[in-house]
Amino acid sequence: MQILKEKGQYNIVLFLLEFAIMFFHLCHSGGNYLAYSKALATMLKGNYFVYITSNPKKTVLYTGVTNDLPTRLQQHFENKGNSSTFAGKFYCYKLLYYERYSDVNIAIDREKEIKDISRDKKLELIKLINPYLDFLVVSGLE
Template identity: 55%
Template sequence: MSHNYFVYILTNKNKTVVYTGVTNDLEVRLKQHLENVNNKYAFTKKYNCYYLVFFERYQYIEHAIEREKEIKGWTRVKKNALIETENPDWRFMNSDIYEE
């Protein structure tokens, strides 16, 4: 049985802040960040980080969590370089994830 876990990076409209997270449902998590029910995602609310610019898929949650921790420990320059390997223009990818 195949599972999907995602490490993702969000940014704000001006691309001045990045947030790294992990989830098993990227579409639902993006909506949760945007709606920010009960102020659960304080960082993303404070800095308006709702725009998906990068994600990776993993089969095992342990690998996804390990990768999330690795990326969170990086400098901003290194995070930017990672984003730019897959998304050089920092295109907001939210609409690619949402099912119609």
């Protein structure tokens, strides 16, 4: 799977995205290299995604977890404007960031961790792999 910059001319390979995420965690883990090398190996086999979406004006961030990112993003798009859900109410259907895991429990824990940090910290996390806050499109999702 690849990420495509919306209206852009280049592809960012998912492996590089995942490596950057793991490198960020490693830098902030106190040097627990073994744990993060194992986590990276596990992550590369995974099919659970923690993701951050936003509205078109990038004023609201939504963090979620799914095992099918393209389908979930399509659901967010179809749900836009639906006031019964947070993502729908605030039109959060534009992808800014995601991480992939093989263990659903680790993905859920990571989702909770991201939800608990401030907006500024979330933006720092996003900018590690998406410095211009470009909206991302998962291959195969139009």
